Amino acid sequence: MNKESLKLDYDKAYGKGVKLLESKKYYDVKVGLFILIGIQTGLRSIDLLNLNKSQIEFKDNGAVLNYTAHKTGKDGQAFFDTTISNAIQSINRDEIFFNELMKVQFSHTWINRRLKTVFATEYKSAIKQGLTRNVHSLRKTSGSYIYSKYGVETAREVLQHSGYNVTVAYLKETKENHLNKLENLFA
Numbered sequence: 001m002n003k004e005s006l007k008l009d010y011d012k013a014y015g016k017g018v019k020l021l022e023s024k025k026y027y028d029v030k031v032g033l034f035i036l037i038g039i040q041t042g043l044r045s046i047d048l049l050n051l052n053k054s055q056i057e058f059k060d061n062g063a064v065l066n067y068t069a070h071k072t073g074k075d076g077q078a079f080f081d082t083t084i085s086n087a088i089q090s091i092n093r094d095e096i097f098f099n100e101l102m103k104v105q106f107s108h109t110w111i112n113r114r115l116k117t118v119f120a121t122e123y124k125s126a127i128k129q130g131l132t133r134n135v136h137s138l139r140k141t142s143g144s145y146i147y148s149k150y151g152v153e154t155a156r157e158v159l160q161h162s163g164y165n166v167t168v169a170y171l172k173e174t175k176e177n178h179l180n181k182l183e184n185l186f187a
Contacts, residue, residue, distance in 0.1 A: 004131050005126075005134050005136040006131050006140065007144045007171075008140075010142075016032075016118055020032025021036065021087055030097065034048060038142065040078070041080060042143055048097065049105065049107070049111070051067075053088060053094050054094050064077055064078070064079055116134070144171055148181075152168060152171075
């Protein structure tokens with residue numbers, strides 16, 4: 001049985017993604033870009049790995065991604081910032097996650113292994129709890145971040161869940177979490 005994946009801290013994940021992107025090392029750049037797109041779009045791994053530049057409308061303040069989710073068949077749109085937009089525009093082919101060195105598409109297994117090293121501390125902490133941090137953690141991070149800023153309905157829409165209860169259960173939101181947010185808001 002698969003272990004449940006835990007979300008990451010959005011700001012720390014974003015910082016690690018940018019650092020990898022700026023390293024200029026080929027594989028680090030790809031992993032950094034994967035992290036950044038993952039936490040900003042909430043896309044599933046299969047949809048991330050199959051992204052093409054032709055699906056993207058580049059703008060001055062970032063880019064809009066038009067996609068059809070592999071799992072649900074639903075059309076969706078996502079936005080990402082100029083850091084991601086600029087990195088994608090610098091890629092010399094349509095396929096964003098194509099490994100130019102090996103002449104193959106990057107795989108789910110490969111990216112998962114890389115994420116376990118990038119987030120080694122977070123991964124070890126999750127394992128101690130009988131859980132994990134992996135590719136799916138990027139989707140949970142995105143959903144949780146959007147939820148904290150704009151509420152459950154926006155998170156539900158971005159994650160393409162069928163209803164409110166699915167999103168709440170997915171994000172593990174509890175009455176205690178809600179009370180803590182209210183306390184932070186009003187204290």
